[in-house]
Amino acid sequence: MSYDLRGKVVLITGAAGGIGSATARELYRNGSSLVLTDTSQIAVDTLAQEFNSQNVLPLVFDVTDAEAAKEVVRRAVERFGRLDVAFANAGISWRGVPATLRTCDEAEFRRIIEVDLFGVWNTMRAALPEIVRNRGQVLVTSSIYAYLNGMANAPYAASKAAVESLIRSLRTELGATGASASVLYPGWTETAIAKVAFGGNAIATEMNRTALPAFLRRTIPPEQVAQGVVRGLQKRQPRIAVPARWAPISMMRGLFNMFADRLLTRNTHLHRLIGQLEEEVVRTRDCD
Template identity: 65%
Template structure:
C-alpha cells in the first residue's frame, strides 16, 4: 500500500540546501509537516519562510552532538505529538582541495567521518523509537560512492559505504515491525559537495573526467533527486537511486569495482593527476 504523507511529520537533517531543501519542498507539497535542521538557525529559518508556520519547525542542530539530536526529537514530539519519518541527510566533504589518505589533514578526515557516519547513527538512534511506534520510516542518504572508488575522497566515500550497511542492517532488524528503512543513493547531484568535481577544483575535475565516462558524470538537479526520494517514501522502497543508470552498476558492483580499481591503478594520466593533487596537501608541505 502507498504510504500517505499527508499529515505525517518528517525530520530532515542537512535541510538548509541541496537535496535536503528540495526534498522538504516535495514533502510539504504532499501534506507533510516538517522539522528542518541544519547547523545554522538562520539557514533553516530562511527555508521555513516558504512554508505555513503551523506545519514547520526549524531547529539548529549539529548531528555530532548526541544530546542535541535527542533534544530535537523531543521538541518534535512536543510540537507535533509524533514523528513518522526521519531523513538522516546531513553530510559534508572536503572544505577545499580534495585530499589523499597520506596527504590530507587528519582532523578534517576524522570530522567528515564524525558527521557523515556517526551523525547518521545518532540521528537514527534518537528517532527510531518514535518512528517504530508510528510504523514510519528511516531514510539515510548514502551515495553511489558506496560502490564507487573513493580515491581522493576517502572519508566521504567510506562513510557513505558504512551508512549503507548501517541502514541495510536496520532494514533486517525492523523486519518484525511495521516500520521500514531505506537507503538513498544519489548519483552526481548539483550540490555544494559535488561542485569540487565539476569545476570547483581543476585537478579533481580532470580526475573525474578521466575516471568516468560522460554519461556517469552528468549531474542531476536536487529537485530530480527529491522527487525520487518522495516516490521511494510513498512506496517504502528499500533502495532509492537516481539517476536510474546507476542501478545496474550497483547490482553489478563486484565486477564494476574490480575493473575500475584495476584500471585506475594503472592509468598513467590519472596517477599523474593524483600525485600532483597530493603535493598540494597539508601533510606533504
C-alpha cells in the same frame, strides 16, 4: 506497501542544503509537516518561511551531538505529537582542496567520519522509538560513492558505504515492527559537495573525467533527487537510486568494482593527477 505522506511529520537533517531543501519542498507539497534542522538557525529559518508556520519547526542541530539529537526528537513530538520519518541527510566532504589518504589533515578526516557516519547514527538512534511507534521510516543519504572508488575523497566514500550497511541491517531488524529503513543513492547532484569535481578544483575535475565515462558524469538538479525521495518513501523502497542509470552499476558492483579498480590503478594519467593533487595539498598547507 503504499505509504501516504499526508499528515506525516518528517525530520530532515542538512535541510538547508540542496537535496535537503528540495526534499523539504517536495514533502510539503505532498502534505507532510517538517522538522527542518541544520547547523545554522538563520538558514533553517529562511527555508521555513516558504511554508505555513503551523506545519514547520526549524531547529539548529549539530548531528555529531547525540544529546542534541534526542532534544530535536523531543521538540518535534512536543510540537506535532509524533514523528513519522527521519531523513538523515546531513553530510560534509573536504573543506578545501581534495586530499589523498597520505596528505589529508587527520582532524578533518575524523570530522567527516563524525558527521557522515556518526551523525547518521545519532539521528537514527534518537528517532527510532518514534519511528517504530508510528510504523514510520528511516531514510539515509548514502551516495554512488558507497560503491565507487573513493580516491581523493576516502572518508566521504567510507562513510557512505558504512551508512548503507547500517541501514541494510536496520531494515532487517525492523522487519517485524511495521517500520522500515531505506538508503538514498544520489548520483552527481548540483550541490556544493559535487561542485569540486565539476570545475571547483581543476585537478579533481580532470580526475573525474579520467575515471568515468561521459554519461555517468552528467549532473542532476536536487529537485530530481527530491522527487525520487518522495516516490521511494511512498513505496517504502529499500533502495532509492537517482538517477536510475546508476541502479544497474550498483547491482553489478562486484564485477564493476573489480575491473574499475584494476583499470584505475594502472592508469598512468590518473597517477600523474593524483601526484599533482598531493602537491597542491602540501602547497596549500604550507601557505596556511
